[in-house]
Amino acid sequence: MKPELGVCYYPEHWPEANWAKDAARMIETGLTWVRIGEFAWSRLEPTPGNLQFDWLDRAIETLGSAGLKIVLGTPTATPPRWMMDKFPDMRAVDAEGHLRKFGSRRHYCFSHVGYIDECKRIAQILGQRYGRNPHIATWQIDNEYGCHDTTLSYSDAALNAFRRWLADRYGPIEALNTAWGNVFWSMEYNSFDQIELPNQTVTEPNPAHVLAFHRFSSDQVVAFNKAQVDALRPLTDAPLLHNYMGRVLDFDHFDVGDDLDIATWDSYPIGFLSDRLEADEAHRVAFLQQGDPDMQAFHHDLYRAVGRGRWWVMEQQPGPVNWAPYNPAPLPGMVRLWSLEAVAHGAEVVSYFRWRQAPFGQEQMHTGLLTPNGHGAPGLAEARQAADDLAALGEVQPARAPVAIVFDYASNWAWTTQPQGAGFDYFRLVFSAYRALRRAGLSVDFVPPAKVGEKHYYLILAPGVAVLGSLEQQLLQGCDLAIMGPRTGAITEDYQIPHAGRPGLDHLSSHVDLIETLPPQVVRTVDGGGNAEHWVEHLSGEAKTKLSFADGTPMLQGDAGLWYLAGFPDETLWDRVITMAAKETDLTLHMMPAGLRRREMQSHEVLINYNAHPISWNGLQIEGCDVLFRKHDSH
Amino acid sequence: MKPELGVCYYPEHWPEANWAKDAARMIETGLTWVRIGEFAWSRLEPTPGNLQFDWLDRAIETLGSAGLKIVLGTPTATPPRWMMDKFPDMRAVDAEGHLRKFGSRRHYCFSHVGYIDECKRIAQILGQRYGRNPHIATWQIDNEYGCHDTTLSYSDAALNAFRRWLADRYGPIEALNTAWGNVFWSMEYNSFDQIELPNQTVTEPNPAHVLAFHRFSSDQVVAFNKAQVDALRPLTDAPLLHNYMGRVLDFDHFDVGDDLDIATWDSYPIGFLSDRLEADEAHRVAFLQQGDPDMQAFHHDLYRAVGRGRWWVMEQQPGPVNWAPYNPAPLPGMVRLWSLEAVAHGAEVVSYFRWRQAPFGQEQMHTGLLTPNGHGAPGLAEARQAADDLAALGEVQPARAPVAIVFDYASNWAWTTQPQGAGFDYFRLVFSAYRALRRAGLSVDFVPPAKVGEKHYYLILAPGVAVLGSLEQQLLQGCDLAIMGPRTGAITEDYQIPHAGRPGLDHLSSHVDLIETLPPQVVRTVDGGGNAEHWVEHLSGEAKTKLSFADGTPMLQGDAGLWYLAGFPDETLWDRVITMAAKETDLTLHMMPAGLRRREMQSHEVLINYNAHPISWNGLQIEGCDVLFRKHDSH
Amino acid sequence: MKPELGVCYYPEHWPEANWAKDAARMIETGLTWVRIGEFAWSRLEPTPGNLQFDWLDRAIETLGSAGLKIVLGTPTATPPRWMMDKFPDMRAVDAEGHLRKFGSRRHYCFSHVGYIDECKRIAQILGQRYGRNPHIATWQIDNEYGCHDTTLSYSDAALNAFRRWLADRYGPIEALNTAWGNVFWSMEYNSFDQIELPNQTVTEPNPAHVLAFHRFSSDQVVAFNKAQVDALRPLTDAPLLHNYMGRVLDFDHFDVGDDLDIATWDSYPIGFLSDRLEADEAHRVAFLQQGDPDMQAFHHDLYRAVGRGRWWVMEQQPGPVNWAPYNPAPLPGMVRLWSLEAVAHGAEVVSYFRWRQAPFGQEQMHTGLLTPNGHGAPGLAEARQAADDLAALGEVQPARAPVAIVFDYASNWAWTTQPQGAGFDYFRLVFSAYRALRRAGLSVDFVPPAKVGEKHYYLILAPGVAVLGSLEQQLLQGCDLAIMGPRTGAITEDYQIPHAGRPGLDHLSSHVDLIETLPPQVVRTVDGGGNAEHWVEHLSGEAKTKLSFADGTPMLQGDAGLWYLAGFPDETLWDRVITMAAKETDLTLHMMPAGLRRREMQSHEVLINYNAHPISWNGLQIEGCDVLFRKHDSH
Ligand SMILES: [Zn+2]
Ligand SMILES: [Zn+2]
Ligand SMILES: [Zn+2]
Structure with a gap:
């Protein structure tokens, strides 16, 4: 395997005149993959049935002919505004019973049958048009399932589907009453139609009820994803993938992954240490600009399992982001370190998010490899460096973990x-x-x-x-x-x-x-x-x-x-x-100093130093924020 | 008075074959009281009007004939699911205006007239069937009024009742305007129909409005309780009681208690220190596994007043519970200590919650005297020890408090x-x-x-x-x-x-x-x-x-x-x-060391050591987590 | 300019027999201004169209003939209860989608056309009756716009007005889509009727959407205020003003101020340090009973700009208030210090809130210059002292700030x-x-x-x-x-x-x-x-x-x-x-010790010591909680 680099790109955000220049500059940076399309539904179908694919044809041709392999996303994470008029009840409802409104993204309930049909339709249209296009090397379905707490929905669509799911699973209502122990507190039901979603109860609901709702909700994500898989499979031979998030646990990623060919995830080391990890203050300060030394590796290893060996980083943090409570810059070297660490864990592709910082919208303070006005941001040089490192590294194979x-x-x-x-x-x-x-x-x-x-x-x-x-x-x-x-x-x-x-x-x-x-x-x-x-x-x-x-x-x-x-x-x-x-x-241990981590590949021992300072270990010196690939025969 | 011990039991949770063995084992443990029935409505009346009392007949006979005195609960804290179909508006509404749904317990509004009628009906049916049954020694009405913030409801039922309550109290609307000072901020009403419940105002509502709503809400609890008292009184000579909670202050317990014969309360010392007491960290750590040294005594003394001298502990914590933020185990000796401390404060009965840990439902992590598979949990031996201590103590009488x-x-x-x-x-x-x-x-x-x-x-x-x-x-x-x-x-x-x-x-x-x-x-x-x-x-x-x-x-x-x-x-x-x-x-004080407490009875001075370590005091040594009953003549 | 003192008074709260005595006592205290009427709508119009102005005629005559200049408030911050029956949809809706109910104050949405007409009507009636009354020296419109988070409303009235505002501002919907970058996440609209208010979105809405909603909401406050200005201007020559709050930033005070003649604000130094200022614990403790040494001055200077040079303190804290998390008393001297500090910053009038503590309503724990039963509270003597100080000071003029x-x-x-x-x-x-x-x-x-x-x-x-x-x-x-x-x-x-x-x-x-x-x-x-x-x-x-x-x-x-x-x-x-x-x-600095502040007037250098202890500075000694007016020629 020769690991490669890529980037996320939004041709619909930029004048068409820029596309070819951007593509050339990507290639020049050493990037070989580009992901497009996953939020573009309002440009592909501005009004119901009014399909506008010419611009995407041209974008694919421009990027592909420049030498880039394309990941094409289905745009189902951002249904356009007119879809809300068609299905006012398609939006999710939160645990307090409030409708979650249009105006950002992921504004749909996984259980809404009408919207699932629309997703199948748009996936099929895309598949028919680009399924055999030689530039389309992979397909991404939707984007970041479960992000923004979107797995669980307390809508009527979810309620109806949950009742059917329970009836299928338990048969007669008495079986459910017994399985859940509903005799406790007189919670016994006379029919499945009496079962409500487990929110807003006076005190906590039966844990059996809650766990069933979680299993159901996870199954709904799997089914939602599979609807698009089934639409695309007959139309393309390219692998299908999804981009998961960090520490999102509301649905079973293994179940979703079983229907896909590759697992990818979106790695934001600094944001994740800030907003989703237990740590004491000293640890937070020590790794403020590097991220936690184990958080990325954890997800690399987890999603390698979800992808049954095949996995990527689809979105790699390239600089400060906009969404964590505090958003400092990565220390110099960290963007490269994160990229190479992923490779050490077996990533096929590491793709940066995003090519150029958008000057508008919710993520305008999220850096890219380029600044909004097109200069190279610090991440660009590190991506270039990582590309060189990968070229020098050549073919690698993962080692068996003990x-x-x-x-x-x-x-x-x-x-x-x-x-x-x-x-x-x-x-x-x-x-x-x-x-x-x-x-x-x-x-x-x-x-x-x-x-x-x-x-x-x-x-x-x-x-x-x-x-x-x-x-x-x-x-x-x-x-x-x-x-x-x-x-x-x-x-x-x-x-x-x-x-x-x-x-x-x-x-x-x-x-x-x-x-x-x-x-x-x-x-x-x-x-x-x-x-x-x-x-x-x-x-x-x-x-x-x-x-x-x-x-x-x-x-x-x-x-x-x-x-x-x-x-x-x-x-x-x-x-x-x-x-x-x-x-x-008889397992051999290699006790590591704080912040230094080790990963075995078939040919190399890889040492990754998350500390800002150099570390000496085992006769080796690893610089701060640096990665050392040591050939096994060099022992 | 000879204080006794008891336990809470749920025959509907266990195979009928177990009942006689359980009863024998209770007697063997030294328990003489058993509480049953308070959550069993869905088994007594699985569908409207379909009464199924045979199982309860047999349970009462089995327990009673084994020598246990029975507290029979009315099941009105857990109306079955079909009741919601009958009265969709019977559930309470929280201060944010959200309906509090079915799926746990206490899902009713105290002001709903239709539900109150149903409670009278079921109480009357129970009274007719068991009011003269020799095994039924006491009746418990409902369960833990006010628990889970259920006293105040912002439902339409409450609104209508509140308007009537105000009209009765104040007469012409002008009298209310004057009494409340509604001229302040132009809050004057033209009629009682304009008065709303005091939630969701822009800034805080008139305190007179809020206090009136509290008085009204307390009165509704009193009236709710009295409806069942009135249904039962003609049918039984056994005393009526209710089990109150710790630091629940939303209704006037003295008013409810005036309609009952005995006050009881549910004592969870470790949970209460964790979730409802102001304390510094050192205090929380020192008494983490014992509970606060004054919290139980406070409620013993308070509910003795509510019961006009007659009071019990109806639910005594027997081990770790499931509902506090952290749930450590009581130190060895504490279950016995809590039991004997209650006796020192004049309890007639101390009843453990519960006999056997349920393997299902919301409280499956709440320990009992037995483990789910029927082994003795640590609380069982301490209950046995407390029974021996009480036997040795014999007749006791409370002393006058100075x-x-x-x-x-x-x-x-x-x-x-x-x-x-x-x-x-x-x-x-x-x-x-x-x-x-x-x-x-x-x-x-x-x-x-x-x-x-x-x-x-x-x-x-x-x-x-x-x-x-x-x-x-x-x-x-x-x-x-x-x-x-x-x-x-x-x-x-x-x-x-x-x-x-x-x-x-x-x-x-x-x-x-x-x-x-x-x-x-x-x-x-x-x-x-x-x-x-x-x-x-x-x-x-x-x-x-x-x-x-x-x-x-x-x-x-x-x-x-x-x-x-x-x-x-x-x-x-x-x-x-x-x-x-x-x-x-001329009051005599006995200054106590930290964690050691003292209670006078007519015949004894009782010393209670909440500390984990022994304490020397006044020439006496009291072991950690121990209670010493010192005869007054032994001075 | 000769600065003066005043007070806020509620004749409708007290027996008419008290009015003349109160007026005489105000004069005796050295007060020359009195504000009345701003919460009195339910007394002016107890039922729709039933105008009751006789009592106000008499109150004005009593106060005015005693020698007091009157600020007459329009009562639009507290529409009476019957207005809710007329316009059930006039109340604001919070960001969670909940109606903000009647029962306190400011229960209206700035965008409700029907209510705006009612405000114009009542302002016109007041203007017709008192516009040329010689005792009415100034008019206050409404009260504390934006207080209690009332600027932003998520009501249907606001939604409809927002859509019109956007259509006026952007023209074709495509222009808005481009301006906001709605291509990001497929947020493009097909028409203005599809735009919703930016609350309850799944993750954060487009910042352009939110900023537009803020601009719109500020404009609605301006228009609401202007409706009453336009009603009053033809009917009176007296200046119009509004009383702003501290650190309320939801609407543009400069825009509102442009339609008014004087800016005033409500200064609660101790409450504001407690509830709306970033500070470490040591600072909070050091100035607990004085307020932050820069917070009042900041707002004095800010509102001087809003008033284009003309400004007052309309409500000056006279003692402990009722609304902060903790409400300690001002240190002796502070009420006088705050008053004189305002003068040093150019205030024309400093008016205390309130004359006599109300014994009822939401603010019954808010002190006044008098206690509820009419004794002098500590603030009264300090007001008297401040009046003497101002008499001694005579004519003053503000200096140019460098x-x-x-x-x-x-x-x-x-x-x-x-x-x-x-x-x-x-x-x-x-x-x-x-x-x-x-x-x-x-x-x-x-x-x-x-x-x-x-x-x-x-x-x-x-x-x-x-x-x-x-x-x-x-x-x-x-x-x-x-x-x-x-x-x-x-x-x-x-x-x-x-x-x-x-x-x-x-x-x-x-x-x-x-x-x-x-x-x-x-x-x-x-x-x-x-x-x-x-x-x-x-x-x-x-x-x-x-x-x-x-x-x-x-x-x-x-x-x-x-x-x-x-x-x-x-x-x-x-x-x-x-x-x-x-x-x-070439700017000259005067470095100040902690807690001592300095303000230049044309004739004086004013030194204000917020510390409880004396401070020596530049050869001068300034006592704790004291103000020193040093004549420039006395150098
Ligand atoms: Zn809500
Ligand atoms: Zn992302
Ligand atoms: Zn309980």
């Missing part, structure tokens, strides 16, 4: 429904596990529950997986050692406590007797070092106790091949657990 | 309507007074304003009582010394400043000239020690100044029998005031 | 629409500049953008002015040195980035290449001292660099007559910049 983490979107829905403690969060827990593996210098794979056991790993971590299902058997097949817990196997599919108790394992005699959650200022000390925080379980059982709390109760129990953690480990405790697991499995 | 505090729900409504300073709160003020009396080792009674003077006390505290009425005369009859203020006698019944000024006393020449409120970082120092915080009044008048602020103005003025406080005392200042009051009245 | 600041309401709308960093705020930036000038002992004028160049100043500061227009040319005419930036000239009228780049100056080669915003814990150090915080721009260009960041990039660039600041200066940096500017322009 360890994996199970990632389960439904567990996030379960635990946001009933966190039990304000400090507990599924992503936070999994991210803490990921960080621990990275501090140990390990390359990491993510695996959805359904695929655990398909490949073999030294070690698989499965913290917080809500529903056990057949996971225990799969883990025993899929690794030398599996570490589960805390809160693994904690509920059934229908949000009940399992009859067999928690975690309910056949091959590990370890039982959760009691669960506690803790405020931030209180932790539980572990003998020998480290603490559990946020979440603590009281374990009993015959399994061997490998780590104990200060009061003598088990923190880590395990027998051959299966371990269970009784709390949310802090960094010190995670490091101890990983070290013990490495001993157990 | 001091009392006036508690007035309407004052809370007044001061939440116009706090004047963000740090001022009625409960907070009264609780600070209560803590001070408890630090001095005193047993405390609460008295509603209407009953002040019925019994005599050495000392009565009446801080923050909004409307004076005849309170001054009653206090002079009811105690040797009364301490009023701050903010006592501060408004009229219709929320005006009294013509005679504040506090408007006949026998104390003390006048409030100016009122200040202070941010948390600023206090006013008192000569000789201590500070006023949050709230400060400038006093003048001929009364003797007993304590002065550093600037020489009075902090405490008083003459024989009546004192007035000019600010919200901090702990040091409260201790000085109580010490001065004790000297004045 | 420096000015451009103040632009539209810039506030622009930057609240897209702050880009949570720490950036237009008022905060301008206020920091104002403070810096005051620390240097300078008297300051404010100038709206349209009038820059009409008078000449040594120095004009123009930070954060969003749209450049012809400002550069005006500044070159209007001063020796102009300092612009940060964020000056940053957008076009239609919220686009200017084609010429930022700031787009013709006579200064200084270009903004990149913009960063910073969290509070991060600053950018400037060589030689001081920091930029919140907002930082990367500058290039040929202009001379006068100050540099630690990394060598320019913080201040400038050539003769024009400087540009590349960041939001902290206090140290502002002081350096002002010192450099003074050297450049």
